Amino acid sequence: MNREIKVPMPTLERLGTYWKYLNELEDNYVETLSSANIETGTGINAAQFRKDLSYFGEFGRPGIGYNVHDLQKRIAHILKVDKVQPVLLVGAGNLGSALIGYPGLKRFHFHIVGAFDIDDKKIGSKLWDLDVMDVRRIKEANEELEAKIAILTVPPSAAQSVTDRLVDAGIKVILNFAPCALHVPESVLVREVCFIQELTVLSYHLSS
């Protein structure tokens, strides 16, 4: 049903926040929570939380609150993170290596199933337990790997040409760590992780 509702992007972003927080609560054996707890734990106010959930039906019980495990499962289902998602990583440098080793990814069912680079010195080497493959053969490799998600950790100068290859290889969503805008067809979604930009915003506030 929710496929037919147009859910605003900020709501989806907040759902991701709630979901991470619910995972933390589960780890700490917390069984129920109120929307006031959500506010303390995530900084998002209780009314907003209830509104965000209202897109997806009935949640919680008046006077009792929310069952942490159930809510976690339902949000995971909404965000489609309740199943393993294969992910390709392009750019086998330091950042790529850090991401493969990042425990949060696997935990949230994003499994990096292939690592690629264009540098002959890196191709064939090991990055954690993955063999770094030639990015020029990514389409061929993805016929088997069947990933729809890619993480891009290449220098800005290589980002667009790699993106074109990713699109050609059937990738539908790209998480871009390269500090530059990517041009993609309308059917492909890109999100940028840009910490330089975050730092500049912080820097402004430091002095004002």
Place this chain on the structure above:
Amino acid sequence: MNREIKVPMPTLERLGTYWKYLNELEDNYVETLSSANIETGTGINAAQFRKDLSYFGEFGRPGIGYNVHDLQKRIAHILKVDKVQPVLLVGAGNLGSALIGYPGLKRFHFHIVGAFDIDDKKIGSKLWDLDVMDVRRIKEANEELEAKIAILTVPPSAAQSVTDRLVDAGIKVILNFAPCALHVPESVLVREVCFIQELTVLSYHLSS
């Protein structure tokens, strides 16, 4: 003068985007640009670009456009990224190491001047050209380093206690890579870099 105007956060974020793009243009020896070029290069539309600049006075010349170098310098000045900013890094793991090695940071005048960890096996070791120091002595160390910015790359379980130490050591802005919300006094600003959240948003779109 711009210290007295309340500039909206999205405007600051976009200024960071323009600024990165202007740096790219300078690298490619481009001398002038139009607001239409901005739209092609950053995906932000020309009217928005002019509106964002209008907070800070007069820019560009009708019929001629913008001088890339001047505009880059002026935005750098607005964002206060025209001077070196010392930055502390806490969490000397893979992600911390990747960030220290990230060429973009130095390029944009963010210099990581101290690396800290709580793990005795890491304290005293080298992370690139930095000696990893004991996070329990961060206040003392920062009396000399005088950083106001910190980057947090510790596991979520350690994030809050490290944050309390950072605040105590005089840090005013924190870039948080740990997947959790931080509680700080009002005088301290936190920005989160959360790629798990980005991935969940992407994941939703993949299936809808």
